[in-house]
Every structure is written in structure tokens, then in C-alpha cells.
Amino acid sequence: MKKIIFWLIITIFTLSLTLIGTAEEEVTITFWHTYNVESNEYITLKDVIIPKFEEENPNITVVEQQIPYGDFHTKLVTSIAGEIVPDVVRMDIIWVPEFAEMGALASVDSYGSFSTIAEQVFPGPLNTCKWGDSYFGLPLTTNTRILFWNKAMFEEAGIEGPPTTWDEFAGAAEKLTKPGEKWGLAIGDCSPWNFLPWIWSGGGDVTDEGITTATGYINGEDSVNAIQFIVDLFNKGYIADTIIGGGIGMQDGYANDVYGMFPGGPWFYGMIGGQFPNAEINTSLWPAGKGGSVSVIGGEDLVIFEGSENKEAAYKFVEFMVSEETQLILAETGQIPVLNTIAESDYIKNHAFYPIYLEQLKTAKARTVHPGWQRMDAAIKLGIEEAIHGVKTVQEALDGVANEINAIIEEYK
Amino acid sequence: MKKMRNKKKLFLEIYRNKHIYLFILVPMALFLTFVLYPICRSFFMSFYDWKIIGSSTFVGFKNYINAFNDPILNISWRNTIIYCLATVPGQMIFAMTAAILLNQKIKGRIFFRTLYFLPVVTSWVVVSFIFMYLFNSQAGLINYILKDILHITKQYYAWLSNGKSALFIIALLGIWKGIGWSMVIFLAGLQGIPEELYEAARIDGASQARLFWKITIPLMRSTLVYVLVMLIIGSFQVFISVYIMTDGGPMHQTEVVLTWLYTNAFSYLRFGYGSAIAVLMTVFIFIISIMQIKLLSKPVEY
Numbered sequence: 147m148k149k150i151i152f153w154l155i156i157t158i159f160t161l162s163l164t165l166i167g168t169a170e171e172e173v174t175i176t177f178w179h180t181y182n183v184e185s186n187e188y189i190t191l192k193d194v195i196i197p198k199f200e201e202e203n204p205n206i207t208v209v210e211q212q213i214p215y216g217d218f219h220t221k222l223v224t225s226i227a228g229e230i231v232p233d234v235v236r237m238d239i240i241w242v243p244e245f246a247e248m249g250a251l252a253s254v255d256s257y258g259s260f261s262t263i264a265e266q267v268f269p270g271p272l273n274t275c276k277w278g279d280s281y282f283g284l285p286l287t288t289n290t291r292i293l294f295w296n297k298a299m300f301e302e303a304g305i306e307g308p309p310t311t312w313d314e315f316a317g318a319a320e321k322l323t324k325p326g327e328k329w330g331l332a333i334g335d336c337s338p339w340n341f342l343p344w345i346w347s348g349g350g351d352v353t354d355e356g357i358t359t360a361t362g363y364i365n366g367e368d369s370v371n372a373i374q375f376i377v378d379l380f381n382k383g384y385i386a387d388t389i390i391g392g393g394i395g396m397q398d399g400y401a402n403d404v405y406g407m408f409p410g411g412p413w414f415y416g417m418i419g420g421q422f423p424n425a426e427i428n429t430s431l432w433p434a435g436k437g438g439s440v441s442v443i444g445g446e447d448l449v450i451f452e453g454s455e456n457k458e459a460a461y462k463f464v465e466f467m468v469s470e471e472t473q474l475i476l477a478e479t480g481q482i483p484v485l486n487t488i489a490e491s492d493y494i495k496n497h498a499f500y501p502i503y504l505e506q507l508k509t510a511k512a513r514t515v516h517p518g519w520q521r522m523d524a525a526i527k528l529g530i531e532e533a534i535h536g537v538k539t540v541q542e543a544l545d546g547v548a549n550e551i552n553a554i555i556e557e558y559k
Numbered sequence: 560m561k562k563m564r565n566k567k568k569l570f571l572e573i574y575r576n577k578h579i580y581l582f583i584l585v586p587m588a589l590f591l592t593f594v595l596y597p598i599c600r601s602f603f604m605s606f607y608d609w610k611i612i613g614s615s616t617f618v619g620f621k622n623y624i625n626a627f628n629d630p631i632l633n634i635s636w637r638n639t640i641i642y643c644l645a646t647v648p649g650q651m652i653f654a655m656t657a658a659i660l661l662n663q664k665i666k667g668r669i670f671f672r673t674l675y676f677l678p679v680v681t682s683w684v685v686v687s688f689i690f691m692y693l694f695n696s697q698a699g700l701i702n703y704i705l706k707d708i709l710h711i712t713k714q715y716y717a718w719l720s721n722g723k724s725a726l727f728i729i730a731l732l733g734i735w736k737g738i739g740w741s742m743v744i745f746l747a748g749l750q751g752i753p754e755e756l757y758e759a760a761r762i763d764g765a766s767q768a769r770l771f772w773k774i775t776i777p778l779m780r781s782t783l784v785y786v787l788v789m790l791i792i793g794s795f796q797v798f799i800s801v802y803i804m805t806d807g808g809p810m811h812q813t814e815v816v817l818t819w820l821y822t823n824a825f826s827y828l829r830f831g832y833g834s835a836i837a838v839l840m841t842v843f844i845f846i847i848s849i850m851q852i853k854l855l856s857k858p859v860e861y
């Protein structure tokens with residue numbers, strides 16, 4: 147008798163659980179991102195943005211999940227293979243063509259509000275969402291890299307102001323360096339993220355506009371001269387060993403007057419401010435070369451996965467994130483908005499540090515929008531490493547890179 | 560009639576031992592799902608240009624041919640073998656020394672045994688970061704000791720920016736982390752050797768060295784072979800320390816087979832190629848293990 151009652155209770159309990167699940171018409175969407183859980187952005191997302199969205203859309207619940215950036219690409223790939231995908235993802239702009247090409251993303255240009263929004267966002271970031279003839283997402287935030295210079299070190303070395311040309315830059319690097327103690331320049335590693343601004347400002351490029359060949363571009367005269375410029379500075383000892391995998395971090399070196407200059411972005415204010423609240427931060431535009439002052443666009447796009455079962459709700463969330471109110475909230479946490487309506491507003495003009503980024507963004511370029519970019523990135527990084535370590539001459543190294551990139555382009559034809 | 564009775568006997572036998580089978584059922588299910596099935600599927604995938612969405616094209620042995628012609632994979636094999644040759648003897652020698660020393664009845668021997676075993680149970684990720692900071696080129700403790708305290712070197716050295724020194728540090732980490740495991744097994748082996756053998760040999764006037772080589776080692780033969788095989792298999796699977804400390808760099812000089820496999824599969828999305836590398840690795844380890852066991856195992860004579 148006891149046994150029967152026991153099993154009866156278990157059965158009723160289990161059944162009621164499943165019934166509860168199907169009772170309401172709620173839709174739940176999952177949102178994956180890489181915000182640091184201790185950062186301002188994350189706290190704002192959790193406490194302000196998502197509750198606001200859920201208030202305006204009472205039948206949609208947003209479940210956000212943080213995944214560290216280093217694992218993110220792998221995590222997305224494995225979730226696709228396992229066929230359990232999130233609904234909305236805040237994805238690095240350089241991955242969108244890759245995931246769009248494999249069919250993992252849903253196109254968004256058929257939604258009603260898309261064309262209106264498309265006109266309001268910056269064209270550069272919007273372009274990173276395009277693959278083939280469709281758009282697979284909307285830009286969420288954008289950023290770029292500018293020069294961070296240490297005023298105290300500059301004054302000590304007797305340099306007037308931040309360098310605006312490559313000659314001034316080389317001169318500053320030399321004066322700021324004290325062998326073994328201080329370095330004029332610190333670069334994080336040999337990746338395109340750090341070197342494309344030099345290549346572009348020098349007048350070079352990775353491939354032609356139609357992405358058909360890299361020969362004559364990545365190994366063309368301007369690109370070679372740009373890389374040679376940095377290699378020379380490294381050989382003279384003006385560049386810290388972070389570029390070859392050693393050394394202390396950018397923010398530690400900058401705040402402690404060890405690094406005179408480094409390429410930084412808006413995220414550094416939080417990083418430096420968090421650890422070294424008394425450090426003074428000064429910025430300037432990227433030193434202009436033959437091609438002008440051209441930096442690299444970074445940022446994230448919001449994409450919807452093809453495997454999502456709640457695409458309508460997902461798009462509502464994306465729409466909400468790109469709306470003017472949310473973009474302003476994001477702007478306050480240090481993420482540059484993508485709407486050109488805000489860019490001209492007084493809020494931005496009076497902001498402590500945004501104006502210079504928007505200035506730099508006017509000429510900034512995006513990295514090659516191609517599904518094989520990850521491999522091209524690795525090829526360029528390897529080539530620059532070979533040049534920096536002196537294993538090959540700059541021309542030889544970049545010739546190798548050109549061949550590698552051509553092979554990759556061939557594979558995706 | 561007899562067949563029916565035998566069948567009934569079989570079922571009765573199974574039913575009587577049903578609790579044994581139930582116990583085996585769960586691990587067996589886990590093994591089949593998470594070990595055997597992925598291995599078979601991986602083998603299958605290695606013959607395709609595998610796409611995670613959409614259909615994959617059959618390419619036969621193309622992935623394997625690419626694997627044999629891949630210069631970076633060749634560097635990986637070289638580095639993995641160097642790592643194996645450095646860490647396996649390293650671990651065994653230090654472990655045997657520690658085991659013999661800690662087999663004596665000295666004070667604090669349990670404390671030391673625990674201390675040696677602690678690295679074994681720490682997280683690979685954590686110790687990799689710690690070693691990275693220890694050997695940091697600007698702020699690392701090792702450089703500070705070498706230059707500022709002992710005055711052995713004139714400048715701080717960039718340990719992880721150079722293929723050779725980076726591999727040295729990765730091997731150092733591997734040895735340090737693994738000593739305790741071998742030590743514990745050797746201790747158990749040592750304690751299985753009867754004390755009378757040593758006494759008898761000492762009475763006959765044998766030196767410490769002879770005691771070691773003529774009594775200890777031969778009687779520990781099967782233990783030594785077991786540890787050797789396990790350490791070699793383990794050393795080929797080095798991944799986390801390399802991935803975190805150098806990610807195969809600079810310029811693929813510290814690439815090991817598993818890091819290159821990982822990069823190909825998860826960054827470049829070349830799953831077919833990655834599977835082919837995995838299959839080659841499995842075959843290689845399998846052959847080496849079989850060879851070792853056949854060559855080194857001999858029945859023990861007292």
C-alpha cells in the first residue's frame with residue numbers, strides 16, 4: 147500500500163512539473179555575450195537594460211549568459227554542432243561572415259524595421275553584418291584604437307606633445323626609451339588588430355577591394371614599409387617585449403610610467419581606472435602616414451541564430467538594443483553607440499573621451515569581411531612575428547603571407 | 560530440451576548476479592556514449608571534409624595526405640616527442656629518488672609525501688598561469704632572482720618568447736607536476752619488496768648501488784613498465800600548459816600535436832583534418848604502448 151502511494155505521488159509531481167511548463171504562453175530567449183561579470187556594462191545589462199525590455203515586452207523573458215572571450219568562438223562552434231543554439235548573440239564583428247557563410251545565422255533584412263534602422267547606423271559597422279546579398283545582424287557597439295600617450299613621461303623626456311606623423315612618432319619612441327626601465331612603445335602582440343592601422347595609415351592594404359588577391363597588397367611596397375617601420379623601432383629597442391609574449395600588461399606599464407605610448411581603446415578607461423584611479427590618461431589620433439590616419443574598427447554585432455525557435459522575439463530584443471534609449475545607456479558604460487543620430491548629439495560632444503574616437507572612426511576601416519578571416523589573421527600574425535624575430539626579412543615574410551591568403555581565398559571560392 | 564535447460568541456466572546465472580550487472584551498466588553506458596562512440600565517429604569524420612552545418616563531402620585519404628605534408632604538424636610531432644623524452648625520464652628519476660628517500664622511517668615523511676603529491680591534484684590551468692608569471696620577462700620572480708639577487712645574468716631573459724627556452728619551461732612544468740603520481744606508485748612497489756632480501760644481500764657485502772640495481776629495480780619491473788607506459792601516453796596528451804603559456808608560439812615553435820589539432824578543428828573549423836590528426840595520434844600511441852609492453856615485460860624471478 148505504502149509503495150503504491152509513494153509512486154502515485156512521484157507521478158503526480160512529475161506530471162505537474164511538465165504541465166506548469168506548458169501552461170503559459172511565455173517566450174524565453176537566450177542571449178550570449180562576453181561582458182566581464184564585474185564590469186559596469188554587465189551590471190547595466192542585468193539591472194537596467196534587460197528589466198526595461200521585459201517591462202515593455204511582458205511575454206518575453208531574456209536569459210543572459212556570459213562566456214569568456216577566449217572560449218567564445220569554440221563555444222559557438224560546439225553549440226552549432228550540438229544543435230542547441232542561443233537566440234541572440236553579441237558577436238565580434240570579424241566572426242559574422244564566417245558564421246553566416248556556414249548557414250548558422252538568420253538573415254534580418256526581411257524584418258519591417260530593418261531598413262529604417264540600417265539608415266541610422268554608421269555604414270562601416272553595418273557593413274560588417276553583410277555577407278553575400280543579405281544582412282545577418284545589426285551593429286551593437288563600435289570602437290576603434292587610438293594612441294594613448296603618457297604625459298608625465300613625455301614631459302620628462304622633453305617632448306612637446308603627442309606625435310602626429312610617423313617621424314615624430316619614431317622620435318618620441320627613441321626619447322622615451324630607457325633600456326631596461328622604460329619603453330617608448332608597447333604593442334600587445336603581432337596580430338592584425340595591432341598592425342593593420344600601421345599598414346593602412348602607410349597606404350597599404352591586405353587585399354584588393356573585391357577580395358580576389360593579396361599579391362601586391364599585403365606584400366606591396368606600402369605595406370612592407372609600414373611593417374619595416376615598426377620592425378626598425380623594435381630592433382632599436384624602443385618597443386617593449388609584450389610584442390613577443392613577455393612583459394607586463396599595457397595598463398600596468400602605462401599607469402606606472404614604464405610605457406610611453408600604446409594603442410588603446412575605450413575599454414582601457416575601465417581597466418586603468420579600476421586598478422589605478424589616479425593615473426592620467428591622454429589620447430591622440432593615430433599618427434598619420436602616407437595613407438592618412440587610418441585605424442581599425444572593432445565592435446560587436448547582434449546576430450540571431452538560424453536554429454533559434456523564437457526569431458520574432460529575438461529580433462525585438464535586437465531592435466531594442468539598437469534603439470536610441472538603449473544606445474545612450476550603453477554609451478554611459480563606455481561603449482560607443484552606432485547610431486549617427488547620437489553621434490551628433492550634445493551628449494557625445496560633451497563626453498569626457500568619446501569625441502576623439504568618433505573622429506578616428508570617420509576614417510577607420512574594418513578588417514577583411516570574409517569567412518576565412520580567422521586563418522588570414524593567423525597568417526598575417528605569423529608573418530609579422532617572423533619579421534619581428536628577424537627570421538625573415540619583411541618582404542619575404544609578407545610574400546609568404548600573400549601566398550597563404552591567396553590559398554585561403556581559393557578555398558572559399 | 561538440453562538447449563532450453565542451458566538457456567534457463569544462463570538466465571538464472573545472470574539474474575543471480577543482477578546487482579553486479581547493474582553496477583557495470585552505468586559506467587558501461589557512459590563509456591559507450593562518451594568514449595567509444597566519439598572515437599568511432601571521429602575515425603569516420605577523418606575521411607570527410609566535415610561541415611557542422613550542411614552536408615560534408617567525402618574526401619577519402621586527403622586529410623591524411625595533408626597531415627603527412629603539413630610542416631607545422633611535423634614540428635608538432637617533434638616537439639611532442641621532445642616533451643616526452645624530457646618529462647618521462649625526468650618524472651621517473653625524481654619520483655624514484657623521492658620514493659626511496661621517503662620510504663625511510665624519518666620524521667615528517669607523511670608531510671613530504673603530501674607535499675610532493677600536491678602538484679598532481681592542482682589544476683593545469685592554474686599552474687600554467689603561475690609558471691607564466693614566474694618566468695615573466697619583466698616582472699617574473701625567476702628573472703629577479705637570477706639578475707638582481709644572484710647576479711648570474713646581466714639582463715632579464717624573455718623565457719617564453721623563444722622556442723627552445725619556452726619548451727624547456729613547459730617540460731619543467733610537466734616534470735614538476737607529475738613527480739608525485741609516479742612517486743606514490745613507486746612507494747607502493749618498494750613496500751612490496753621483502754626486507755629480508757636486502758638484509759641477506761648486505762650480509763653478503765653488497766653496496767647500496769648493487770642493492771638498488773640488483774634487487775630494487777628487478778623486483779619493481781612490472782611497476783616500472785606500468786608507470787613508463789602511462790607516463791608516455793600522458794606526455795603525448797600535453798595540451799593545457801602549452802595552450803595557455805605559448806599557444807604553440809612563437810611562430811609555431813612550441814606547437815604540440817594536440818594544440819595544432821585544437822587550432823585546426825576549433826579556430827579553422829577543419830574538423831575532418833583535426834580528426835585525421837587524432838586518429839594518427841591514437842595509432843602512434845597504441846603501437847608504442849604495445850611495443851613497450853611486449854619488450855619490457857618479463858616474469859620476475861626471485
